[in-house]
Amino acid sequence: MKRLLILTTAMTLGGTVAAQANADLQALIDDPNQWVIQTGDYANTRYSELDQINKDNVGDLQVAWTFSTGVLRGHEGSPLVIGDVMYVHTPFPNTVYALDLNEDGKVIWKYEPKQDPSVIPVMCCDTVNRGVAYADGKIILHQADTTVVALNAETGEVAWSVKNGDPAKGETNTATVLPVKDKVIVGISGGEFGVRGSVTAYNLADGSLAWRAYSMGPDADTLMDPENTTHLGKPVGVDSGTASWEGDQWEIGGGTTWGWYSYDADENLFYYGTGNPSTWNPAQRPGDNAWSMAIFARDVDTGMAKWVYQMTPHDEWDYDGINEMILTEQEVNGEARKLLTHFDRNGLAYTLDRVSGELLVAEKYDPTVNWTTGVDMDPASETYGRPAVVAEYSTEQNGEDTNSVGICPAALGTKDQQPAAYSPKTELFYVPTNHVCMDYEPFRVSYTAGQPYVGATLSMYPPADSHGGMGNFIAWDNIAGEIKWSLPEKFSVWSGALATAGDVVFYGTLEGYLKAVSAETGEELYKFKTPSGIIGNVMTYTHGGKQHVAILSGVGGWAGIGLAAGLTNPTDGLGAVGGYAALSDYTALGGVMTVFTLPD
């Protein structure tokens, strides 16, 4: 009853006052019975206070009902649950269903955007979409073709719609949006097409533009203040977004923004990462290529950057820095700190002070990472905060048209978009990881708008000394910078994790298993083979007094691109096809929501 009241309130307010709208959304997010935002909460912890399903009874879990989405390719993200309604999205064509939880998922409404299919070939890594958002009675969908559309949550009618980019120039979208206060903040994809990344805020009320901040370019574009925006405590200086580029390369410089965003209401800051600089051939873009590969802390209202930290200056491996920033309050050396933890593609897990941007920890979260010996942690050093590159694995130093072999991790990183979870009970991070290495041969490429601008040939494979698999599911201590436990997996774990107060952690596998493990020990407590490989994120909610767990299966994403796009040449799919060829021994395509609960 309480839930319904909250919902009704939120739905009838109609987005009048910004602070009010945000308070309503915050209240819904705080209610563990609902799942109102893809990331579980603004902090991106993907932690639920629900404990009806717990480590003692999770083994009894049963499938309650299922729903096929009618779409075949990779299904990322998760449904939302608000009140008695579940909102399910699909990859391209980005259909949205409102399903009635009181009737095993009967369709209340369905929204099917008409999108030009010419967007499909300009999506680098499958036609995925990481899900809708909710705010102020609206379901917000960010389509593949970069149309942001707000739908009336009750009827599915379009409230407003705005175009954020141009697929003809390689600009596409796969990410969810961040609804915050009176705004919707959105990113953009296209790092493989020379797109210059940006984050853009639209007004929730009508979709009008509030501000846009580019990842690179002059200060007016990047919304950076030479004096007050800092990098590891120091002002970034004038036009830092062009200073480390040669000529106009920054105009097609990448640094796209397709990851998960988090938000700290007290600081009024949101956090996100930027992707690879373009091209993948480092010889074509001398310099640090700022601010690709960076974590940004920006003011929600103005977009102004408070601080930035570049993890991989002058990337040589496609280690996009877009992975989620998980916000926690923890003690460090006896002192309460506001932290940001980030598992980067480059194989290093970073812990920062999220208020100041100070770097506290940077450690490998897979011991096979070999391209760097680690990050210089000495504030007095010239190379403070920079990773030391191992020459053998430097595709820049080895040069164009030379195949650098045995680089770990592969381009899809020790972790890609698949988000980790954090349990405040254990103070551990539960991280779905890749255990994959690569060969990387850069070559010269020229830019044409809307054409691939990659410039490298890749092959991917498990590490030589692997446990036989290509992934691990690990528990990480972000203060000690250590793996607490690690579960070997046959394939990369491309699914987002969920941690719960029931001391259970859930994740999905590319073969299609939903797994539940002990938050403390990693012991496997339950597994179930869903219809297809899982690249979606586990979520939980309460309906009819019972806790449910739901997962979208539907293999695809970069790891599953061979299956999703029907590719078989090993170096196709930017090198992923060969590495994951064995996936077809386990699963086939198909988007299905599977909902679990305990028996009565």
Add this chain to the structure above:
Amino acid sequence: MKRLLILTTAMTLGGTVAAQANADLQALIDDPNQWVIQTGDYANTRYSELDQINKDNVGDLQVAWTFSTGVLRGHEGSPLVIGDVMYVHTPFPNTVYALDLNEDGKVIWKYEPKQDPSVIPVMCCDTVNRGVAYADGKIILHQADTTVVALNAETGEVAWSVKNGDPAKGETNTATVLPVKDKVIVGISGGEFGVRGSVTAYNLADGSLAWRAYSMGPDADTLMDPENTTHLGKPVGVDSGTASWEGDQWEIGGGTTWGWYSYDADENLFYYGTGNPSTWNPAQRPGDNAWSMAIFARDVDTGMAKWVYQMTPHDEWDYDGINEMILTEQEVNGEARKLLTHFDRNGLAYTLDRVSGELLVAEKYDPTVNWTTGVDMDPASETYGRPAVVAEYSTEQNGEDTNSVGICPAALGTKDQQPAAYSPKTELFYVPTNHVCMDYEPFRVSYTAGQPYVGATLSMYPPADSHGGMGNFIAWDNIAGEIKWSLPEKFSVWSGALATAGDVVFYGTLEGYLKAVSAETGEELYKFKTPSGIIGNVMTYTHGGKQHVAILSGVGGWAGIGLAAGLTNPTDGLGAVGGYAALSDYTALGGVMTVFTLPD
């Protein structure tokens, strides 16, 4: 252990001696732990002796595992289970998977035929396929493009392949095949394209042609003996397959053979039905149009017809006679009889003596059937065995370009391909039915090979006095000719039923529910919402000592053609789109196998 031994024996024999091969297959069919033939047994009873899952515990059923087929359109038929392997097929492109039951359905092999997609538009009623067959170590697939292919059951390698028809002439396939003795007997589709129907026997060993029998044409084509082939006890006479046609119309006369076949080993006869005469405009084909709309009993070795019975002479409603023939041994008036029971599209359920072809019972199995007042059962009458047509609903008498309204049933019949089950324990037939009426307006059409040859515009809708739904699941007494109980359903029940020794009957619904009901009373004991609407057939088997129930969901077929083919104009899909438009409120496309079992 016993099962494995049997399997090994069957697989290593390699199809040398016909009788031997058949004995092995018969032994496998007789083992209730396996599901070796689509129809459950040669008698098409779809009855299983398994009773671990029974009316008392079926409510505890749980989903054990699931498997997405990677194909979206309508999934008819069921998997087979032989030993530890489940064989799953898909609609076009007719992929076949061999799944390892010891590993939650890991793919042992996958066969993906390369078929010209131009076959898709010449399939009348979705790109369905009703499943593979097994014999002699071979999995036999009959593809949409009429290629019959025998695959090594262990490896998926092609043993032989033969082309049965020509899609360029509208000849396609959706049916399973009947493996019997040393032969594989196959049918053909294309009644909406002026195809002349036939059944063809190929030799199991190498795919060479054994014989072919057409539904119409001279005796040499129909394999009928003027003296010894009988119709209701009387010799059919010379060239009965052309005698009731005007001119050469029989050459494009329809009578296709896309249903389920049954076989009586003692009589050495197999039974099947023929479809509508073409075109759907009756004015273009005066006469009885024999032997469209007929039940055939033919000799397995020679194809010669022993008897034939035409249910709907000169069809005016598209009431294809292809539905399954269920073979039972029952007492009639204290006398043991070998019976054949058939639920025809025309709304009448027929009970015949299957040895002689004598007509015993012909009664409506939905009281709304209105095109006929019933069948003349007087052997002395001129019109013996013929249905009396009600003038108001005669599209022939109303004439071309006149819309005959309110005809019940609609063209898809009181039952279409969805097969019924029979329990020898209750002596009841469990029949998935349609509860749909139509308007039918015939018009003149000319024949062009490979082009639709339909000649009628249809609309479909529930009967005026309906319970609000478009289907019923009924229990039928074939001796009394009476409905024992009837369960109203929102949509047509387009899924095949399963009856078990556990006194439970299973069926699926177009919304996607698998339902279990009491065989005695029809009381609902269990339901589960599978990922998509169900048009597949429920099957059961034992693995690891536990009984399992499996169902393919994946909405489509004629009833679901709007969803399957993305049609929205109400009279499209031969009239089915409008009638079933509400289906999209319940389900979306997607082929998934869902496997159930009891908790440990």
